[in-house]
Amino acid sequence: MSIFMKRLPFVISVAYFLIAITWFIFTYQASLYGPVAEETDFPHLLNILLLIILSSLLLYFIARGRPAKVKYSEAQYHQLFEDNPQPMWIFKQQDLEILAVNTAAMEIYGYSREEFTGMNLKELIADEDVPQLEQALLQAPPLRTFKDKLVIRHKKKDGELFYTQISSRQITFNGVADRLVLALNIDVQHRAHLKIKDLNHKLKNIRKALSASSIVLRLNREGEVQFMNGKFISIFQIGEEDFYQPKIHEDIWNEFSPIRKARIVHTVQQGRIWQGEIKVANRAQKAFWIDTKIIPVKNDQQIIEEFFVIGYDISDKKKTEEALIQREQLFRSLIDSYSSYLVRIEPEGGYTYANPRFLQKFGFTMEELKATTFEQMVLPEDLAEYQKAARFCRENPEQIVVLEIPMPDKEGNINWSSWEFVGIAGKEGTTSVIQGLGRDISPQKRAELDLQKYTRRLDLVLDSIGEGFFNMDLNWKLLKVNKEFERLTGKKRNEVQGLYLLEVLPFMTDSPFYPYLEAALEEGVPMRFEEYSTQLNKWLEVNLFPYQDGLSGYFRDVSKKKKTELEVKQALLRFDTLTKATYDTIWEWDLLKQKVRWNDGLFRNFGYSTMEVQDTPEWRKSKIHPDDFDSVVNGIHNHIEQKKGAWTAEYRFQAADGSYRFVLDRGYVIYNENEMPVLMIGAIQDIHQEREYQEEIKKLSLVARKTQNSVIITDKDGYIEWVNESFSQLCGYTLEEVKGKRPGNFLQGPQTDPEAITRIRRLLEQKVEFSEEIINYSKDGTPYWVRMDISPVLDEDGKLIKFIAIETDITERKKFEQRLQQQNEQLKEIAWISSHEIRGPVASILGLISLYDHGFPEASFNKEILQHLLNVSQQLDKVIHRIVNKTFEVDELEDRKQDRQGE
Numbered sequence: 001m002s003i004f005m006k007r008l009p010f011v012i013s014v015a016y017f018l019i020a021i022t023w024f025i026f027t028y029q030a031s032l033y034g035p036v037a038e039e040t041d042f043p044h045l046l047n048i049l050l051l052i053i054l055s056s057l058l059l060y061f062i063a064r065g066r067p068a069k070v071k072y073s074e075a076q077y078h079q080l081f082e083d084n085p086q087p088m089w090i091f092k093q094q095d096l097e098i099l100a101v102n103t104a105a106m107e108i109y110g111y112s113r114e115e116f117t118g119m120n121l122k123e124l125i126a127d128e129d130v131p132q133l134e135q136a137l138l139q140a141p142p143l144r145t146f147k148d149k150l151v152i153r154h155k156k157k158d159g160e161l162f163y164t165q166i167s168s169r170q171i172t173f174n175g176v177a178d179r180l181v182l183a184l185n186i187d188v189q190h191r192a193h194l195k196i197k198d199l200n201h202k203l204k205n206i207r208k209a210l211s212a213s214s215i216v217l218r219l220n221r222e223g224e225v226q227f228m229n230g231k232f233i234s235i236f237q238i239g240e241e242d243f244y245q246p247k248i249h250e251d252i253w254n255e256f257s258p259i260r261k262a263r264i265v266h267t268v269q270q271g272r273i274w275q276g277e278i279k280v281a282n283r284a285q286k287a288f289w290i291d292t293k294i295i296p297v298k299n300d301q302q303i304i305e306e307f308f309v310i311g312y313d314i315s316d317k318k319k320t321e322e323a324l325i326q327r328e329q330l331f332r333s334l335i336d337s338y339s340s341y342l343v344r345i346e347p348e349g350g351y352t353y354a355n356p357r358f359l360q361k362f363g364f365t366m367e368e369l370k371a372t373t374f375e376q377m378v379l380p381e382d383l384a385e386y387q388k389a390a391r392f393c394r395e396n397p398e399q400i401v402v403l404e405i406p407m408p409d410k411e412g413n414i415n416w417s418s419w420e421f422v423g424i425a426g427k428e429g430t431t432s433v434i435q436g437l438g439r440d441i442s443p444q445k446r447a448e449l450d451l452q453k454y455t456r457r458l459d460l461v462l463d464s465i466g467e468g469f470f471n472m473d474l475n476w477k478l479l480k481v482n483k484e485f486e487r488l489t490g491k492k493r494n495e496v497q498g499l500y501l502l503e504v505l506p507f508m509t510d511s512p513f514y515p516y517l518e519a520a521l522e523e524g525v526p527m528r529f530e531e532y533s534t535q536l537n538k539w540l541e542v543n544l545f546p547y548q549d550g551l552s553g554y555f556r557d558v559s560k561k562k563k564t565e566l567e568v569k570q571a572l573l574r575f576d577t578l579t580k581a582t583y584d585t586i587w588e589w590d591l592l593k594q595k596v597r598w599n600d601g602l603f604r605n606f607g608y609s610t611m612e613v614q615d616t617p618e619w620r621k622s623k624i625h626p627d628d629f630d631s632v633v634n635g636i637h638n639h640i641e642q643k644k645g646a647w648t649a650e651y652r653f654q655a656a657d658g659s660y661r662f663v664l665d666r667g668y669v670i671y672n673e674n675e676m677p678v679l680m681i682g683a684i685q686d687i688h689q690e691r692e693y694q695e696e697i698k699k700l701s702l703v704a705r706k707t708q709n710s711v712i713i714t715d716k717d718g719y720i721e722w723v724n725e726s727f728s729q730l731c732g733y734t735l736e737e738v739k740g741k742r743p744g745n746f747l748q749g750p751q752t753d754p755e756a757i758t759r760i761r762r763l764l765e766q767k768v769e770f771s772e773e774i775i776n777y778s779k780d781g782t783p784y785w786v787r788m789d790i791s792p793v794l795d796e797d798g799k800l801i802k803f804i805a806i807e808t809d810i811t812e813r814k815k816f817e818q819r820l821q822q823q824n825e826q827l828k829e830i831a832w833i834s835s836h837e838i839r840g841p842v843a844s845i846l847g848l849i850s851l852y853d854h855g856f857p858e859a860s861f862n863k864e865i866l867q868h869l870l871n872v873s874q875q876l877d878k879v880i881h882r883i884v885n886k887t888f889e890v891d892e893l894e895d896r897k898q899d900r901q902g903e
Contacts, residue, residue, distance in 0.1 A: 013056045017052060017056040020052040020055070020056070021049075081102055081180075082102050082103060083102075083103070084102055084104060084182075085104055086104055086182055086183065086184055086185075087101075087102065087104045087105035087109065087164075087182075087185075088101070088102045088104070088105060088180065088183070089101040089102070089105055089180075089181050090171070090179065090180050090181070091121050091179055092179075093137070093170075093179055095120070096120050097118060097120060097121075098116050098117060098118070098119050098120070098121060099117070100117070101113060101116040101117075105183075108156070108185065109124065109154070109156050109157060110156050110158060115157075121133075123155075125154060126152075126153035126155055128153075132150075132152060133150070136150050150165070150166040150167075151163060151164070151166075151190060152164060152166055154183065163185075163186050163190035164183045164184060164185055164187075165183070165184040165186045166183055166184075167181070167182045168180060168181045168182070214311065214312060215229065215232045215235065215310070215311035215312070215313070216231070216232065216309070216310055217229075217232055217309035217310075217311075218306060218307070219306060219307045220306050220307075221305060221307075223307075235313065236283065237282050237283050267294075268294050268296050268304075268307060269304070271296050271298060271302075272296070273295050274292075274294045275291075275293040275294075276291075276292060277289060277292070277318075278290055278292050284638075285635075287315075288313060289313070289314050289315045289317070289318040290311040290313060290314065291311060291314045292309065292310070292311040293309070293310045294308070294309050295307065295308045340355075340357060340438065340439050341355065341357055341358040341361070341417065341419075341436070341437070341438035341439065342354070342357075342358065342436070342438075343355075343358055343374070343435070343436045343438070344433050344435050344436075345373075345374050345390075345434040346434075347390075347394050349373035349374055349390070351369045351372070351373070352370075354366065354369055361409065361415065361440065362377070362407070362409040362415070363409050363410035363411060374386070374436075379405070379407070379408070382405045382406065385405065386403065386405060389403045389421055390434060393421050393422060393423035393431060393434045394423055394430075394431045394434070395423075395431075396423065397424065397429070397430065397431045398422065398423065398424075398425060399422065399423070400420050400422045401421050402419070402421075403418075403419045404416065404417070405417060405419070406445075414442075415442050416444070416445035416446075417438045417439065417440060417441065417442075418438060418439050419436050419437070419438040420437045420438070421434055421435070421436045422434070422436075423435075427740075462480075462482040463482050463483045465482065465484065466484060466556065467554045467556040468481075468485040468487075468488045468489070468554065468556065469481060469484065469485055469552070469554055470482075470485055470501070470552070470553050471550065471552045472501055472550050472553075473550040474521065474549065474550055475500070476500050476501045476502060477499070477501075478496055478497055478498065478499055479497065479550070481493045481496060481497060488538070488540075488557065489504070489505065489536070491504055491505075501517075507534075507535045511533065511534075511535075512531045513533070513542065516529055516542070520544040520546045520551055521546055521551055523546075526543070526545050526546065527542075527544040528541075528542070528543050529541075529542055530542070538557050538559055539557070539559040540558065541555060541556050542554070543555070584601050584605060584683055584684060584685045584686060585601030585605050585606070585684040585685075586598070586681070586682075586683050587599075587602075587620070587682055587683070587684065588680075588681050589617065589679070589680040589681075589682075590678075591640075591677050591678055591679060591680060592678055594616070594617060595615050595616070596615050596616065596617055596619070596620055597615060598613060601683075601684070602684075605684075605686050606653070606654075606655040606686075607655050608655075621633060623653055624651060624652070624653065625651060625652035625653070627652075631649070631651070632649050632651050632665075635649055636649075636667070636680075639667075639669065640669055640680070643669075643671065643677075646666065646667070646668050647669070647682070648665070648666045648667075649664075650662065650663070650664050650665075650687070653684065661686055661688040662686075662688045662690075662691045663684045663685060663686055664684070664687050665682060665683075665685075666685075667680050667682025667683075668681055709726060709808050710726050710727035710730050710731075710805075710806070710808075710809075711723065711724040711727060711804070711806060712727060712804070712805040713802060713804055713805075714743070714802065714803045715801075715802060715803075716800045716801055716802060716803070718742050719740055720739055720740065720741055720742070721739070723735050723738060727807070730778070730809055731747065731776065731777075731778045732778045732780060733779050743805070744757065747776040748774075748775075748776065748777070749775070749776075749777040749781075749783065751775045751783055752775045752776070753774060753775070756773075756774045757774075759772060760772055760774070760790075764790070764792075764803070767792045767794070767800050768792070769790065769792070770789075770790055771787060771788065771789045771790075772787075772788050772790075773787050773788075773810065774786060785809070785810045785813070786809055786811075787808045787810050788805055788806070788807050789805070789806045789807075789808075790803060790804070790806075791803070
């Protein structure tokens with residue numbers, strides 16, 4: 001290939017010369033034989049020939065210099081490819097094999113040139129993006145420019161994925177059509193773009209959600225309204241004329257107490273977000289509960305410029321919560337009532353609890369009842385049915401099974417009971433106890449037996465009763481009618497029995513009677529109603545009694561009674577209202593005569609005498625606390641105007657001694673046939689003690705949370721239910737980590753005294769108060785001493801329900817006691833050395849001095865005595881040094897103690 005390139009300039013110039021000469025000769029010959037032959041001009045021919053030779057030489061030199069330029073250009077392009085800071089490579093279009101890469105590709109992707117060469121392009125692409133690459137290559141034109149870009153994820157050698165922008169075009173590499181690729185790393189920009197796109201999508205959804213269901217209000221720094229959305233306007237009934245009325249929210253949110261307003265204002269003025277549930281009222285005095293968030297907005301200088309108020313209407317949720325509370329109160333009252341039974345039975349059948357009503361009805365004491373089982377009180381013929389129900393409760397916790405069975409009392413008398421049994425799940429999820437809620441249905445059962453007994457007699461006397469009677473099956477076929485039915489309808493019994501009711505009385509299809517009949521059959525409940533029959537021209541009182549196979553009906557002419565309907569309706573409504581109200585202090589307000597009547601509850605509960613009580617609404621209003629007056633009075637009047645049924649309010653009511661007591665007041669409004677309010681009946685319940693009890697609980701909870709001592713509350717079995725923050729600070733465990741565990745299982749360790757553990761267990765079993773000092777271990781394994789004061793909590797029956805433990809950290813006290821003990825031991829050792837080891841040398845010295853002969857100091861005997869004195873003195877010096885060293889050790893202990901106290 002290189003030899004051909006070297007000879008190519010010569011070949012081109014020779015070819016050019018030959019072609020030019022051939023053309024010259026051809027044209028010259030043509031001119032000689034043309035129509036007008038010119039004479040030969042040899043100088044001109046010589047010039048032309050010379051021109052051909054010179055142009056051939058010039059073409060040779062030009063062609064000779066061209067390969068050098070091409071070679072130089074190729075070197076420049078290769079250098080541009082190799083030194084490009086962005087990854088580049090060349091690959092085959094057929095099988096996507098990589099042929100060449102530049103340095104930047106090797107640095108960024110982590111592969112060597114040898115690893116790159118021969119690698120398939122798909123190996124650099126994320127698996128999920130390979131179809132996108134294949135589609136792009138399939139749709140690419142033969143010459144694709146760098147303007148055609150593809151965003152795709154590439155994969156480095158270590159597996160890291162990053163976004164790249166791919167540009168490519170077709171090139172000729174080694175004589176083959178391949179593709180050159182330039183990959184730009186746009187990972188950061190693209191991920192930011194995706195994040196912004198996702199954020200915009202979320203913001204659109206949030207904006208849509210806010211516009212659909214949220215209450216939005218914008219206020220300036222002075223609290224003036226700058227914007228309110230449609231939800232706010234619709235709820236609070238704001239008109240266009242006061243759309244931007246300053247501080248309009250203050251008129252609407254008049255339910256705020258001054259203290260709460262001040263707290264909210266203080267919070268948001270500090271630049272913090274306030275969130276809470278508030279009760280508000282619109283201009284029609286309709287109350288709403290709003291879950292509210294007030295967000296202060298700051299500028300670049302961190303100065304609050306405005307406030308956003310975002311709220312959600314949670315009135316339905318609050319109503320549901322109140323309904324649940326009422327149901328719970330009703331359930332509790334049902335348990336304690338004298339008309340229902342409540343028993344708890346072990347899975348094996350033994351009693352664990354029975355309420356007083358059950359014990360009274362069946363004549364047992366609790367001790368006697370625990371000595372027997374529920375099965376022993378079931379008659380043999382009903383035992384299998386009860387065992388089936390008990391097995392269902394054991395196998396299906398939290399599911400109710402209903403059972404009606406006769407049970408003998410202690411004297412053998414049979415009592416029919418309707419039971420609802422449910423298995424209560426324990427900690428392991430299995431049934432730990434079966435709870436039964438029952439009621440005495442003996443009167444109903446006896447009535448059913450009597451009904452069966454007298455059915456025959458009833459058939460005989462049906463014709464003698466003064467009411468029309470009919471009996472039909474589920475297909476509305478008449479089975480029996482009486483004489484009064486014949487008289488009131490004008491139809492003979494032998495003509496109607498066996499026919500369908502609508503065939504006998506076709507006018508009923510479009511009459512008010514038909515829906516009642518249909519509902520009674522479908523719902524299976526008795527119905528009583530009065531309707532006017534245009535065909536019979538009578539007011540009929542109808543009683544429908546559905547049963548399993550059909551329905552029986554009684555009807556009679558009550559046209560005369562309609563004259564006194566209003567009085568009867570008021571009496572019935574008053575009775576129904578009294579059953580709905582509480583039975584503490586009953587009041588009745590005659591709205592027409594403006595008279596108020598009270599029952600004895602007013603005198604009994606609030607201490608008033610009959611001479612002090614007036615029958616005017618003003619006297620009652622005067623006993624409402626001034627702070628509660630407007631909300632109570634306005635609430636009643638709005639309630640009456642809006643024609644609602646039940647009214648409820650909590651407020652403070654003044655007793656005879658001048659004190660105010662918290663009460664729960666509930667009333668019910670009665671309207672006449674013209675929907676005019678005529679009477680309101682209600683009941684006042686004293687809840688003062690309950691409110692005080694709640695406040696006391698809050699105070700005790702605050703003390704338990706804020707005390708520096710550790711507080712642990714366990715159930716009767718010793719499993720932790722609650723710990724305070726001081727406990728977590730002392731041992732490092734949080735409430736979530738220890739809840740449901742026994743304290744000893746994770747607090748005790750190698751140095752904990754086994755005898756102390758045994759004493760604690762024994763005293764816990766005895767259910768007595770006690771104190772104990774013991775070593776515990778924190779979460780990081782650090783031992784510490786605590787003093788435990790443990791008290792059992794018993795219920796009204798003396799049964800254990802909880803344990804409360806107060807732990808005090810006495811680690812420093814124990815360390816001080818240990819230091820004192822060490823010092824005492826060392827001081828005892830010093831005293832022993834002083835009293836024993838010094839005594840011997842001193843006695844020896846005294847003895848040797850008494851033997852010394854002062855008359856002959858130079859005598860050899862005296863020299864021996866002096867030598868002994870020297871030896872004894874050296875012994876005494878050693879003892880004194882030991883005493884001094886011990887004294888230094890005591891001083892060092894004291895110094896270390898003082899240093900730790902200083903720290």
